[in-house]
Amino acid sequence: MMFSRKKQEIINPYTVEQCALCNAVKKKKFAEDDYVFKTIGKCSSCNNGTVLISKIYGESVK
Numbered sequence: 001m002m003f004s005r006k007k008q009e010i011i012n013p014y015t016v017e018q019c020a021l022c023n024a025v026k027k028k029k030f031a032e033d034d035y036v037f038k039t040i041g042k043c044s045s046c047n048n049g050t051v052l053i054s055k056i057y058g059e060s061v062k
């Protein structure tokens with residue numbers, strides 16, 4: 001007999017933003033129009049660099 005118990009895994013997507021100049025990294029919740037290498041804007045750490053999305057990944061919630 002087989003149980004079709006589905007393992008429910010909830011994945012929370014995150015977006016990692018990184019400054020191209022000072023490499024400051026910020027993690028935020030994924031927004032629907034986010035994509036890798038999207039320009040976010042000026043860096044708030046060094047006030048000079050451009051912040052890009054460097055990574056998008058999912059974290060499973062327990």
Ligand SMILES: [Zn+2]
Nearest residue numbers: 019022043046
């Ligand atoms: Zn910076």
